[in-house]
Each structure stands twice: as structure tokens, then as C-alpha cells.
Amino acid sequence: MSLEKAEALVIRQADFSETSRVITLFSKEFGKSSALAKGAKRLKGPFDAGIDLLSRCRVVFIRKSSGSLDLLTEARLVSRFAPSGTNINSLYGGYYVADLLNGLTEEYDPAPEIYDLATDTLTKLMATDQHSLTSVVEFELGILRLSGLLGSLTECTVCGSPVTQSGQPLSKKFAPWISQGGLLCADCRRPEFSGRSISAGSVAALRQLSSDDSQLSGRLRLTKQQIVECHHFAVSTITSILGRRPSTLRYLDGI
DSSP: OEEEEEEEEEEEEEEOSSSOEEEEEEETTTEEEEEEETTTTSTTOSSTTTTSTTOEEEEEEEEOOTTSOEEEEEEEEEEOOOOOTTOHHHHHHHHHHHHHHHHHSOBTOOOHHHHHHHHHHHHHHHOTTSOHHHHHHHHHHHHHHHTTOOOOOSBBTTTOOBSSOTTOOTTOEEEEEGGGTEEEETTTOOGGGOSOOEEHHHHHHHHHHTSSOHHHHHHOOOOHHHHHHHHHHHHHHHHHHHTSOOGGGGGGTTO
16 A cells, blocks of 8 residues: 555545545546545535545545555645536536546546646636537547547548548548548448538548647637537547447537
8 A cells, every 4th residue: 555646636426435435536647546535425524625526636545456445535625617607518518528537548547648638628618708519529539539549530441532632622521430440431431321421621620629739729710510520520439439428418418
């Protein structure tokens, strides 16, 4: 056993006993981990607001052997995720971020870039002038790219024809081929890929949104159709990886 310190986001809570909870953390130093917070359910517990869902906190915990819960001994609040009272979509977007962090990362696999992406996304979601779904899509694509789970967005997986080329209309449609990690052009598309299509323009937007150039993505001005198409593509990929749709997706239908 060893005593560890970290800066972390609280991404999940579960009751353990009448007075205690199991807290799932995502930290820059250790990645995802679960710890028992004894006394967390008491009115005057030892952690105060430090372990509220989506809180950013500095934690101290005793790391146990493999297969055992860590023991959380201290949690000091750094910042709280608090969208404005009228911005309910941003609140749901935050829940979705926590859901993806829990589902798409592994225990004790440090991913500082994903941690920074998550905290930046939560900050954007708290800004009342920020389009909630744009921030959500940026996070979806960012976590897929940083996890090595985002397929090729440059050419058709079967024939190799580029998604965009000189003189080609941006409205040209492609079909996501999630299981093979790529796209199918109209000529290579088969009846089994009769679901949602994505235009070449939206594929170009996907490449920019998923790039590691934050200034580039920040300058993008996407149409509503492009935002929706990029979201559907990301959701299809995430659903294929998890084997299910993320449970918090139902709250995003109205965004």
C-alpha cells in the first residue's frame, strides 16, 4: 500500500453503506481509479463538497493491491462544475463527459491529455455563450483520438478514394464503417450500410475538430447539420466500442 496525491475529477458515485460511498476519480497522474470514501454520506462528513459529481479536487488516497478499492482519505475542492441555472443542456453535457471518461478509459492508465481535454470541456460548458453540442462533439472526437480509437477520416476504406479533392463537392455523402475504422464512399457502399450518411464537408469538420490544434478547432464555424452529423458519427463509434449506447445520451436529445 502507498499514499498517493493527485488532482482529479469526480466522474461517478455509488452508495457503499449507510455512511460511505465508492467514488470513481479521473486524475491527471493516475487515470481512472475507484476509492472508498468512508463517512461521505454524513451531513458533516470529512470531504464536504470535494467529492460532488464533476467536482475538481485535490485528493489523497491509499492505493491498495490489485482488485481492492483504494481508500480516499482527503478531498479538497478546487472548482465545482456549475452551469448557469438556465443552461440545463450544459449540465447534461457534463454528465455525458463523465460517462465517457468512465466508459472509454482503463483503470490506472494515466492520460494527462484526456484530463486536460475534460477540464477544458467542462469550463466551456459553463460558459453561457458556448454552443453545448459543439463542446460535446469536440470532447467526443478528442477522447476517441487520444485513446487511439478514432478511425481514418481521409479516404474510403475499400477503394482508397480521398474524402475531399479538388473540384469535389463537399455535399458528397459517405457512410461510416465503424467496425473497420473508416468510411465508405457512395460507390463502395452496401445495403447493410443504409443508416445515417455523413457529407464530405462534415468529414472535413471531423478532422479539424479531432486535431490537436485547439486554436484551429476554436476558429471553426460549423452549420447545425455539420454539428449533428459529427455527433452521430462519434456516437456510432462510441456505441460500437462500448457495445451499448452511453446511458446519458438520452439527455442530449434536445441539444
